[in-house]
Structure formats: structure tokens, C-alpha cells
Amino acid sequence: MRFFDRALVNGRSIRVRSTEETDGDFAIGDADHQLNARRRLVVDRPWVWLTQVHGDVCVDVDAVGLEGACGAPADSLITRRTDLALSIQTADCIPIALWSLDGVIAAVHAGWRGLEAGVIETTTRSMRAQTSAALHAFIGPSIGPECYEFGAEDFERLEARFGSAIRGTTSDGRSALDVRAGVISELLRNHVVIDVDDDACTACAGGFFSHRARADIARHATVIWIEES
Ligand SMILES: [Zn+2]
Structure with a gap:
């Protein structure tokens, strides 16, 4: 499991955890019914989760409540509540945790479709409606x-939007998409400070689930919450 802790103002702190293969499957509706037990091992409090759809919708948990938020078709969550954990499931897509020092937190699921749809911008806009403090990110x-061969047809559009850094090369020399570079570009364009950029590759680093490389249906969880201590 990846760990990241950071102090906020007023004695609070944020915790970010990003699970690995050995932490088990955090896919929604996992067949062995051990999901809640695995979640409790990461953090024992209610988890907010989404039915991820590669779109741009950011769900404000404080507006719709825990019941309204869980399972909503969206790719981003935001809250000021200190009694919940915001979670995203991934296996190759990019999980992003965001926070402000005065305690607005968000969790974002970003593949290239969500990136292009603008999920990072809708999330940072929602956060800025609630705080004027600087926003920070864990990627x-x-x-x-x-490991991410990518067809040419979408490239020109994505490159025009996110810059040439999204053009990569696979280990065997084919055209590849660097979604992480696009995410970084979009975070910086929205004036987010990137505190952690974990560039371990879920396909080839070992110890991760990969949808693309191994057709894994299991998912990692990335979770952010606020500790009051
Ligand atoms: Zn790789």
C-alpha cells in the first residue's frame, strides 16, 4: 500500500492510501463479499464510492449525502466532512487525491477520456467554490x-489540448499515450501543486492489477480522508 500523510491547519491532517495487489480486490461488487473487510483494514469509516463512467461529473458529498453519493455515475468526489473516506477504483487509469490546507478534499478517477472530458477542471472548480486556499495533489x-500503445486517430486532438508530452513510445517503439503527462499538464493549468507523483507502472512494475496488460477485473483503491487528531 502507498501511504501519504500531510498536516492541515487546525491540527487536522489528510491521509491518502493507494492499495496494491497484495491488499486485495477493491472492485465494486467483488464476488467474495470481502470488500468491506478489506476497506476496514485501510480505514475503518464509511467509504464513498462511485460507478465510474469516464466523464466529468464531480459529486459534492456534502450536498447529496452519503446515500446519494455512493454508486452515483461520476468520476470525482468532494467533501469537507471528516467522518468519511472518499475512494476511487483503478487498474491502469490514474487515481488523484486532492486537498486544500483548510480541509476540502477530493478523489478523482482519470483515464484519457475523463481527462479530455475535463474531470480535473470540474473538480478543482468545485473545490475553489469552497476554499481560496491552495490545492494540492497526490497522483x-x-x-x-x-506499456500503453495508442492509436493515432485521437492523438492530434489530445496533443493540441494537453501538449506534446502526452506523446510517448512503448518499450517496443510504438506510438504510446502518456496519460500521466496529460494529467500533470491539466493539474498545473488549474494551479494545483503536485506533492506526490507516483510513477510506478501498473502494467510492468509488478505488484499491481492491470486491465490492459493482464485483463485483470480486480481494482486498486485510492482513498483520502481527514483525521481530526
Ligand atoms: Zn509499464
């Missing part, structure tokens, strides 16, 4: 360009 493990 979790995802598939690297060396």
Missing part, C-alpha cells in the same frame, strides 16, 4: 507510456 500508480 497514484497508473499505466506508463512504455
Whole structure:
């Protein structure tokens, strides 16, 4: 499991955890009914989760409540509540945790479709509606360009939007997409400070589930919450 802790103002702190293969399957609806037990091992409090759809919708948990947020078709969650954990499931896509020092937190699921749809911008806009403090980001493990061959048809559009850094090369010399570079570009364009950029590749680093490399249906969880201590 990846760990990241950071002090906020008023004695609070944020905790970010990003699970690995040995932590088990965090896919929604996992068949062996051990999901809640695995979640409790990461953090024992209610988890907010989404039915991820590669779109741009950010769900404000404080507006819709825990019941309204869980399972909503969206790719981003935001809250000020200190009694919940916000979670995202991935296996190659990019999990992003965001926070402000005064305690607005968010969790974002970003593949290239969500990135292009603008999920990072809708999330940072929602956060800025609630705080004027600087926003910070944790970027979790995802598939690297060396393992992500990508067809040419979408490239020009994505490059025009996110810059030439999204053009990568696979380990065997084919055209590849560097989604992480696009995510970084979009975070910086939205004036987010990137505190952690974990560039471990879910396809080839070992110890991760990979949808693309191994057709894994299991998912990692990336979770952010606030500790009051
Ligand atoms: Zn790789």
C-alpha cells in the first residue's frame, strides 16, 4: 500500500492510501463479499464510492449525502466532512487525491477520456467554490507510456489540448499515450501543486492489477480522508 500523510491547519491532517495487489480486490461488487473487510483494514469509516463512467461529473458529498453519493455515475468526489473516506477504483487509469490546507478534499478517477472530458477542471472548480486556499495533489500508480500503445486517430486532438508530452513510445517503439503527462499538464493549468507523483507502472512494475496488460477485473483503491487528531 502507498501511504501519504500531510498536516492541515487546525491540527487536522489528510491521509491518502493507494492499495496494491497484495491488499486485495477493491472492485465494486467483488464476488467474495470481502470488500468491506478489506476497506476496514485501510480505514475503518464509511467509504464513498462511485460507478465510474469516464466523464466529468464531480459529486459534492456534502450536498447529496452519503446515500446519494455512493454508486452515483461520476468520476470525482468532494467533501469537507471528516467522518468519511472518499475512494476511487483503478487498474491502469490514474487515481488523484486532492486537498486544500483548510480541509476540502477530493478523489478523482482519470483515464484519457475523463481527462479530455475535463474531470480535473470540474473538480478543482468545485473545490475553489469552497476554499481560496491552495490545492494540492497526490497522483497514484497508473499505466506508463512504455506499456500503453495508442492509436493515432485521437492523438492530434489530445496533443493540441494537453501538449506534446502526452506523446510517448512503448518499450517496443510504438506510438504510446502518456496519460500521466496529460494529467500533470491539466493539474498545473488549474494551479494545483503536485506533492506526490507516483510513477510506478501498473502494467510492468509488478505488484499491481492491470486491465490492459493482464485483463485483470480486480481494482486498486485510492482513498483520502481527514483525521481530526
Ligand atoms: Zn509499464
